[in-house]
Amino acid sequence: xxxxxxxxxxxxxxxxxxxxxxxxxxxxxxxxxxxxxxxxxxxxxxxxxxxxxxxxxxxxxxxxxxxxxxxxxxxxxxxxxxxxxxxxxxxxxxxxxxxxxxxxxxxxxxxxxxxxxxxxxxxxxxxxxxxxxxxxxxxxxxxxxxxxxxxxxxxxxxxxxxxxxxxxxxxxxxxxxxxxxxxxxxxxxxxxxxxxxxxxxxxxxxxxxxxxxxxxxxxxxxxxxxxxxxxxxxxxxxxxxxxxxxxxxxxxxxxxxxxxxxxxxxxxxxxxxxxxxxxxxxxxxxxxxxxxxxxxxxxxxxxxxxxxxxxxxxxxxxxxxxxxxxxxxxxxxxxxxxxxxxxxxxxxxxxxxxxxxxxxxxxxxxxxxxxxxxxxxxxxxxxxxxxxxxxxxxxxxxxxxxxxxxxxxxxxxxxxxxxxxxxxxxxxxxxxxxxxxxxxxxxxxxxxxxxxxxxx
Numbered sequence: 001x002x003x004x005x006x007x008x009x010x011x012x013x014x015x016x017x018x019x020x021x022x023x024x025x026x027x028x029x030x031x032x033x034x035x036x037x038x039x040x041x042x043x044x045x046x047x048x049x050x051x052x053x054x055x056x057x058x059x060x061x062x063x064x065x066x067x068x069x070x071x072x073x074x075x076x077x078x079x080x081x082x083x084x085x086x087x088x089x090x091x092x093x094x095x096x097x098x099x100x101x102x103x104x105x106x107x108x109x110x111x112x113x114x115x116x117x118x119x120x121x122x123x124x125x126x127x128x129x130x131x132x133x134x135x136x137x138x139x140x141x142x143x144x145x146x147x148x149x150x151x152x153x154x155x156x157x158x159x160x161x162x163x164x165x166x167x168x169x170x171x172x173x174x175x176x177x178x179x180x181x182x183x184x185x186x187x188x189x190x191x192x193x194x195x196x197x198x199x200x201x202x203x204x205x206x207x208x209x210x211x212x213x214x215x216x217x218x219x220x221x222x223x224x225x226x227x228x229x230x231x232x233x234x235x236x237x238x239x240x241x242x243x244x245x246x247x248x249x250x251x252x253x254x255x256x257x258x259x260x261x262x263x264x265x266x267x268x269x270x271x272x273x274x275x276x277x278x279x280x281x282x283x284x285x286x287x288x289x290x291x292x293x294x295x296x297x298x299x300x301x302x303x304x305x306x307x308x309x310x311x312x313x314x315x316x317x318x319x320x321x322x323x324x325x326x327x328x329x330x331x332x333x334x335x336x337x338x339x340x341x342x343x344x345x346x347x348x349x350x351x352x353x354x355x356x357x358x359x360x361x362x363x364x365x366x367x368x369x370x371x372x373x374x375x376x377x378x379x380x381x382x383x384x385x386x387x388x389x390x391x392x393x394x395x396x397x398x399x400x401x402x403x404x405x406x407x408x409x410x411x412x413x414x415x416x417x418x419x420x421x422x423x424x425x426x427x428x429x430x431x432x433x434x435x436x437x438x439x440x441x442x443x444x445x446x447x448x449x450x451x452x453x454x455x456x
Contacts (some may be wrong), residue, residue: 002245016036035057055068067092070089080431086113107123121137123140143441177258178253187189191220198256209231222364270418300373318346324380324441335386366389383406392416398423
C-alpha cells in the first residue's frame with residue numbers, strides 16, 4: 001500500500017498519495033512513515049504548521065529516523081525558525097553522519113544566521129561526501145561571492161546550471177562558450193534568471209564593447225526598448241533562434257551571469273563599471289517629472305517582492321514606513337508592482353501618502369517604468385528589480401537589506417560595487433526592520449536639510 005502511495009507521491013499526484021497514507025493510518029495509527037510522508041505533503045502544499053505537527057508525531061514513534069529530523073528541519077527553516085532547524089539537522093547528522101544534503105541545509109541555516117564561514121565549511125563537507133552535488137558547489141560559490149572572494153567564487157558559480165531548481169534553462173548552441181578571446185564574428189549574450197538579474201549583468205555589456213567585441217544581447221522582451229536605447233553599439237533582440245544565426249554571424253555565446261567571471265574577478269575591477277549604463281526615454285522622463293513635481297523631493301518607494309524563495313525576508317510591511325511618511329517636504333511615489341487597487345487599499349489601510357500612477361504598468365511596460373523611476377530624486381526600496389533598475393539608471397538608490405542578504409550585496413558595507421549611486425541599509429539583527437528604517441529616516445532628514453539629494 002505504501003509503495004503505491006510513494007509512486008503517486010514521487011509523481012506529484014499528492015491527492016492520491018494522501019488518500020492512501022490516511023487509509024494506512026486508519027489501519028495502523030502508529031505508522032511513522034505514513035505520518036512523516038503526510039507531513040511532507042502538507043509541506044509541499046504550503047501548510048507548514050500541519051507538516052511540523054505530523055513529522056513530530058512520526059519522530060515520537062520512531063526516534064532514530066534521520067530523514068524525519070532532516071525534513072522537520074526543512075519545514076521549520078522555511079518558517080524562519082533557524083535555531084530549531086539547526087537542531088534538527090544536527091540530530092539528523094548525529095544519527096547518520098554521511099548525509100551531504102543535510103550538511104548543505106545546515107550550511108544554509110548557519111549562513112542565514114550570519115556565520116558565513118561555518119556555512120562554507122558545511123558546503124565543503126557536503127562536497128567531500130558527494131562531489132557531484134551541484135547545489136553544494138553553487139552554495140559555496142555564493143558564500144564566496146558574499147564574502148567578496150570573486151576570484152574563487154565565479155568559477156564555482158558556473159555550477160548553477162547543474163542545480164535542480166535553477167530559474168533559467170541552459171541553452172545549447174552549436175557555437176562554443178566565449179572565454180574572452182577576440183572573435184571574428186559576434187558574441188551572443190543571453191539573459192538569465194529574472195529581470196533584476198538581467199539588468200545587473202547588463203552592466204558588463206559596456207566592458208564587452210570596450211574590449212572591441214561586436215555582440216548581440218538577447219533579453220526579456222520587456223527590456224528590449226530600454227536596452228536598445230542604452231546600448232546603441234549592440235544588436236538587442238528577444239527570443240534568439242537558429243533562424244537568425246547566419247544573419248547575425250554568431251561566433252560564440254555566453255549567459256550574462258558568466259560575464260562577471262571575465263570582467264569582475266577582483267574588487268578593484270568594479271571600478272570599470274559605467275554609471276549610469278541604462279538610459280530612460282528622456283521625453284517620457286520629463287513628462288513624469290512635470291506631472292509629479294510640486295516643489296517637494298520626489299522619492300519613489302517599493303516595499304514588496306513575490307519572490308518565492310526569499311520574498312518573506314526581503315519584504316517590509318508598508319505600515320513600518322510611517323515615520324518616513326511623516327517627514328515634510330517629500331512627495332512619495334509608489335514604484336511597487338502589483339494590482340493598483342490592492343496597492344491603493346494597502347496605502348489607505350496604513351494612511352500612507354503615496355501617489356499611485358495608474359498609467360504605469362511596472363510589470364509589463366518596463367521602458368515606461370524606467371522613465372518613471374528616472375524622474376525620481378531618490379528611490380527607497382527593498383531588494384527587488386526596482387532596486388536594480390533605479391541604480392542602473394543612475395538614480396540615487398537606498399536599498400534596504402535583510403540580515404542575510406543575497407550574495408551580490410556582500411556581507412558588509414554600505415556601498416555596492418555594482419552600482420555607484422546605491423547606498424545600503426542593512427539589518428543588524430534577523431527581522432529587525434525597525435532599526436533599518438530609523439537609519440533611513442535619520443539619513444533622509446539630514447538630506448532634506450542639506451538638500452543633498454535634491455535635483456538642481
